[in-house]
Amino acid sequence: MLKAALRRGVSKPSCLSSIRFSSSVAAQYFPNEPIKPQFVSETIPGPKSQALNNELGEVFDNRATYFVADYVNSLGNYISDVDGNKLLDVYCQIASIPLGYNNPALIEAAKSDDMLYAIIDRPALACFPSSNYKQILQEGILAAAPPGMTKVWTALSGSDANETAYKAAFMYQHAHKRGSLDFTHEELTSVMNNKAPGASDMVILSFDKGFHGRLFGSLSTTRSKAIHKLDIPAFPWPKAPFPALKYPLEEFKQENHAEEVKCLEEFERIIVEDYKPHSIAAIIVEPVQSEGGDNHATSFFFQGLRDITLKHEILMIVDEVQTGVGASGKFWAHEHWNLTTPPDMVSFSKKFQAAGFYFSNPELQPNQPYRQFNTWCGDPSKAIIARAIYQEVSKHGLVEKTAQVGDYLYDGLKQLVNKYSSKVSNLRGENYGTFIAWDCYDADVRNKVLLESRKRGVNIGGCGDVSIRLRPTLTFERKHAEILLQVLEDVFRVV
Numbered sequence: 001m002l003k004a005a006l007r008r009g010v011s012k013p014s015c016l017s018s019i020r021f022s023s024s025v026a027a028q029y030f031p032n033e034p035i036k037p038q039f040v041s042e043t044i045p046g047p048k049s050q051a052l053n054n055e056l057g058e059v060f061d062n063r064a065t066y067f068v069a070d071y072v073n074s075l076g077n078y079i080s081d082v083d084g085n086k087l088l089d090v091y092c093q094i095a096s097i098p099l100g101y102n103n104p105a106l107i108e109a110a111k112s113d114d115m116l117y118a119i120i121d122r123p124a125l126a127c128f129p130s131s132n133y134k135q136i137l138q139e140g141i142l143a144a145a146p147p148g149m150t151k152v153w154t155a156l157s158g159s160d161a162n163e164t165a166y167k168a169a170f171m172y173q174h175a176h177k178r179g180s181l182d183f184t185h186e187e188l189t190s191v192m193n194n195k196a197p198g199a200s201d202m203v204i205l206s207f208d209k210g211f212h213g214r215l216f217g218s219l220s221t222t223r224s225k226a227i228h229k230l231d232i233p234a235f236p237w238p239k240a241p242f243p244a245l246k247y248p249l250e251e252f253k254q255e256n257h258a259e260e261v262k263c264l265e266e267f268e269r270i271i272v273e274d275y276k277p278h279s280i281a282a283i284i285v286e287p288v289q290s291e292g293g294d295n296h297a298t299s300f301f302f303q304g305l306r307d308i309t310l311k312h313e314i315l316m317i318v319d320e321v322q323t324g325v326g327a328s329g330k331f332w333a334h335e336h337w338n339l340t341t342p343p344d345m346v347s348f349s350k351k352f353q354a355a356g357f358y359f360s361n362p363e364l365q366p367n368q369p370y371r372q373f374n375t376w377c378g379d380p381s382k383a384i385i386a387r388a389i390y391q392e393v394s395k396h397g398l399v400e401k402t403a404q405v406g407d408y409l410y411d412g413l414k415q416l417v418n419k420y421s422s423k424v425s426n427l428r429g430e431n432y433g434t435f436i437a438w439d440c441y442d443a444d445v446r447n448k449v450l451l452e453s454r455k456r457g458v459n460i461g462g463c464g465d466v467s468i469r470l471r472p473t474l475t476f477e478r479k480h481a482e483i484l485l486q487v488l489e490d491v492f493r494v495v
């Protein structure tokens with residue numbers, strides 16, 4: 001199969017128009033980027049990959065390994081493996097490579113003096129911040145802040161970003177309840193036994209099929225797969241239904257609207273009937289439920305959530321860990337909603353490399369230091385990289401370019417999904433940049449599509465039970481899309 005693909009090369013699908021490479025940002029960044037996937041070994045993973053992975057397995061759980069990568073020789077949109085195969089990567093380290101492998105601008109940032117000291121003298125940021133931390137934040141993470149957000153709390157991962165947001169929500173709600181009073185003796189003693197009233201009995205509400213991380217608090221709000229949660233103690237927190245939209249959207253407008261109304265009604269019923277007033281501290285919701293299967297909802301649904309949270313004085317956390325930083329065709333996916341008031345907190349990680357949550361209400365900062373705290377409280381080396389990412393994205397208009405290439409890719413996929421409708425369906429992500437997904441007939445077909453794509457030199461990821469999601473870089477262009485479409489056409493034909 002690989003040899004056949006190699007002999008055949010990857011040609012341009014005849015249905016698609018030719019493109020001009022001169023304006024390509026990818027070509028500026030990566031003049032030596034491969035022009036198509038390259039194969040060296042008969043299989044992927046190849047022999048070197050398998051041998052190295054076996055060795056790694058002696059000390060590290062490597063059972064999820066696709067192949068062992070060669071990051072020195074990966075470039076732009078192509079990931080190299082240790083056997084020398086070069087794959088067009090539309091999975092990108094689980095949606096977290098913003099500007100392509102070995103991007104020269106990020107290499108320059110990595111070689112700066114700011115970076116050197118950030119790495120070797122890593123500060124405990126809340127106690128001994130560096131003289132330039134404010135500047136690094138202002139020129140990067142804060143310059144990219146969603147509309148209405150002026151402050152940030154930096155964290156270590158997507159899960160940590162969400163958990164610190166939950167803590168901010170609990171402390172905010174209890175501060176409101178307590179008013180000007182100090183902590184009581186009972187609170188101070190009961191909390192040391194993990195009991196109310198000192199330990200909060202408030203809850204965070206999340207949505208069916210949502211994914212918010214795998215640490216203890218975030219895992220309690222994760223509802224995508226049982227296997228992620230089994231055997232781990234969980235908070236008894238509520239979940240509300242997330243709309244299950246039918247596709248194509250234009251054919252099911254009424255049904256989908258009715259579904260969203262039903263979900264909003266159930267959401268408000270849970271708040272009003274199942275919980276006492278002010279006992280739900282916050283809700284958390286993804287703009288697209290990514291790990292859970294790339295489930296979308298319309299602006300109407302999200303505006304409805306916002307209205308209901310405001311009505312019941314519940315905080316709204318938007319989890320942009322996977323959707324943030326340009327892939328949706330807006331820098332932040334929730335900008336698609338045009339909310340009448342911004343959410344209370346927006347968490348980020350992945351493509352920004354740095355993690356944390358944005359907010360604007362100063363009361364989301366607890367009333368005393370050390371309550372929202374850990375040793376590092378973020379990582380300035382990652383904030384420096386985030387700054388370089390933001391500056392490159394702005395300089396090259398990469399969000400707008402991603403919106404354009406996404407439209408092109410979506411149109412090509414629409415043709416393929418129509419042609420192979422017995423195997424693939426429910427294409428989603430129209431007008432949503434490259435944040436595109438579709439369903440396969442069943443899990444078996446889905447897994448075959450992933451494997452057959454890799455055999456043809458495209459590294460691609462699944463999500464949910466039967467879905468495939470595209471998560472390329474922001475330097476993914478029409479020339480890459482053409483290769484992807486050609487490979488997918490070949491794959492859909494054979495699975």
Ligand SMILES: Cc1ncc(COP(=O)(O)O)c(C=O)c1O
Pocket residue numbers: 157158159160162211212213214286290291319320321322323349350
């Ligand atoms: C929406 C969302 N939230 C949170 C997380 C957790 O992030 P991390 O794996 O960095 O803890 C993920 C990871 O996939 C995610 O997709």
